[in-house]
Amino acid sequence: MSRTSIESVKRIVVKVGTSSLILPNGKINLRAIDQIAFTLTSLNNQGYEVILVSSGAIGAGLNLLGLNKRPSSIAKQQAAAAIGQSELIKIYNQRFQHYHQISAQVLLTRDVVDYPESRANVINTLYELVSMKVIPIVNENDSVAVDELDHLTKFGDNDQLSAIVASLSDADLLIMLSDIDGFFSDNPQTNPDAVLYNRITEINQSLENSADGAGSRFGTGGMSSKLKAAEHVFHRDSQMVLANGKNPSIIFDILEGKKIGTLFASDTHSSKED
Numbered sequence: 543m544s545r546t547s548i549e550s551v552k553r554i555v556v557k558v559g560t561s562s563l564i565l566p567n568g569k570i571n572l573r574a575i576d577q578i579a580f581t582l583t584s585l586n587n588q589g590y591e592v593i594l595v596s597s598g599a600i601g602a603g604l605n606l607l608g609l610n611k612r613p614s615s616i617a618k619q620q621a622a623a624a625i626g627q628s629e630l631i632k633i634y635n636q637r638f639q640h641y642h643q644i645s646a647q648v649l650l651t652r653d654v655v656d657y658p659e660s661r662a663n664v665i666n667t668l669y670e671l672v673s674m675k676v677i678p679i680v681n682e683n684d685s686v687a688v689d690e691l692d693h694l695t696k697f698g699d700n701d702q703l704s705a706i707v708a709s710l711s712d713a714d715l716l717i718m719l720s721d722i723d724g725f726f727s728d729n730p731q732t733n734p735d736a737v738l739y740n741r742i743t744e745i746n747q748s749l750e751n752s753a754d755g756a757g758s759r760f761g762t763g764g765m766s767s768k769l770k771a772a773e774h775v776f777h778r779d780s781q782m783v784l785a786n787g788k789n790p791s792i793i794f795d796i797l798e799g800k801k802i803g804t805l806f807a808s809d810t811h812s813s814k815e816d
């Protein structure tokens with residue numbers, strides 16, 4: 543049994559949430575970052591085109607500042623993001639270098655992708671990096687993003703950002719790594735009877751009702767924002783897999799078409815498992 547629609551993908555966007563990058567005690571999960579660097583470099587070497595969307599800036603910043611929860615002040619959160627983003631990218635670059643892989647930082651705000659010229663520039667940058675076999679590491683530019691009435695610069699969260707990056711780069715597959723095995727009939731952290739969906743072919747009200755908020759202290763959005771990202775993916779008739787990022791090498795199995803996590807793909811994507 544396999545997901546045949548996955549076996550032919552070439553360009554992939556991998557989104558890693560805060561819950562996979564920051565340990566429950568607030569420290570940076572170095573093992574996860576090392577495994578992400580190893581896995582994505584291996585895939586790049588095998589001929590896949592890889593873009594990473596990584597959260598964790600605020601979580602890493604709070605760790606450096608010795609804070610154990612998100613401050614309520616926006617200025618403090620933005621300061622934490624500025625501190626954490628540079629720390630995070632330093633660790634990523636170091637681990638990618640260990641595997642002889644060049645990585646690059648791309649920080650985006652919503653307005654940049656809303657205006658045609660700056661949007662085209664982002665697309666060109668991503669294409670250029672990928673064609674040079676460099677792995678872009680994308681995050682929201684949290685330390686400057688704001689929501690103003692006439693000037694929206696925030697994506698909302700990195701689930702939305704990753705769906706937008708998948709669209710900008712015309713990726714064949716978005717892989718979202720979180721702290722949960724996939725999309726369940728209810729939040730498994732509060733309902734032990736919740737069951738995992740293997741495949742979702744459309745977003746409907748009943749799915750939206752079963753999606754709850756964030757599971758980790760520093761993450762945002764929870765499952766409802768993953769469903770919004772999935773809607774974006776469906777709109778392009780593309781595919782997304784939501785899986786557990788506890789062991790990022792799970793991506794190898796996902797790309798082999800194994801039944802891991804939840805596949806979001808419309809009926810037009812054939813699959814031998816159906």
Ligand SMILES: Nc1ncnc2c1ncn2[C@@H]1O[C@H](COP(=O)(O)OP(=O)(O)O)[C@@H](O)[C@H]1O
Nearest residue numbers: 559560561720726728729754756757758761764
């Ligand atoms: N229907 C559901 N299926 C799976 N997880 C759910 C569901 N509803 C809510 N959740 C919660 O969403 C959390 C993952 O979201 P989030 O904390 O934002 O992760 P990330 O940091 O990876 O983006 C899970 O830990 C879980 O508690």
Ligand SMILES: N[C@@H](CCC(=O)OP(=O)(O)O)C(=O)O
Nearest residue numbers: 560598599600699700761762
């Ligand atoms: N841009 C923020 C990420 C916010 C966010 O969406 O977090 P998550 O729900 O863990 O993907 C950061 O780097 O801290």
